[in-house]
Amino acid sequence: QVQLVESGGGLVQAGGSLRLSCSASGRTFSNRVMGWFRQAPGKEREFVAAISRRGDNTYYADSVKGRFTISRDNGKNTVYLQMITLNPEDTAVYYCAARPSVSQVISTTSSAYTDWGQGTQVTVSS
Numbered sequence: 001q002v003q004l005v006e007s008g009g010g011l012v013q014a015g016g017s018l019r020l021s022c023s024a025s026g027r028t029f030s031n032r033v034m035g036w037f038r039q040a041p042g043k044e045r046e047f048v049a050a051i052s053r054r055g056d057n058t059y060y061a062d063s064v065k066g067r068f069t070i071s072r073d074n075g076k077n078t079v080y081l082q083m084i085t086l087n088p089e090d091t092a093v094y095y096c097a098a099r100p101s102v103s104q105v106i107s108t109t110s111s112a113y114t115d116w117g118q119g120t121q122v123t124v125s126s
Contacts, residue, residue, distance in 0.1 A: 002029060002032060002115050003115070004023070004117035005022065005024075006020060006094065006117040006119060007020070007021050007023070007120060008020040008120060009121045010121075010122070010123070011125065012125070013124070013125050014087050015086065017085075017086065018086065018122060019081070019083070020036070020083070020096075020120060021078055022034070022078060022096030022117055023077060024079070026077075029098075030054075032101055032115075033050060033099040033103055033106055034050065034072060034079040034096060034098055034099075035047065035048075035049065035113055036048040036050070036070060036081045036095070037094070037095045037096075037097060037110055038095065039092055039093050039095070040091060047110070048064055049068055049070040050108065051070045052104075054074075055071065055072045058070050058106075059106050061108070063089075064083075064090075067085045067086075068081060068082065068083050068084075069082040070082075081094070083122075086124045087124060088124045089124075090122060091122060091123050092121075094120050094122055095117055096117045097110070097113035098116075099114065100114050
């Protein structure tokens with residue numbers, strides 16, 4: 001099991017940028033496929049981005065492709081989500097999540113992830 005703590009959320013104007021961080025405890029971080037999800041008020045949690053264990057493969061939701069970049073630093077046990085050109089539709093609580101260490105494949109399905117952070121709020125004003 002890995003414990004995840006997100007940070008970096010906040011209030012930003014439309015067109016602005018934020019970088020979210022997710023710090024993981026434990027020694028298995030480098031064996032975990034990592035993902036970012038988000039949940040807006042009244043909506044279901046949705047996939048945002050995911051990254052392979054070594055960081056050499058990434059996948060994005062169509063709604064964020066070209067604007068968001070996921071990356072990881074296994075030496076720091078941290079995964080990042082760089083967000084640019086934010087718009088009000090990006091307002092949500094953002095969660096990072098980890099797949100089980102036996103799983104090597106990126107997944108866009110929240111049920112494929114077993115460990116979750118508490119979330120960080122991102123609010124984009126128009």
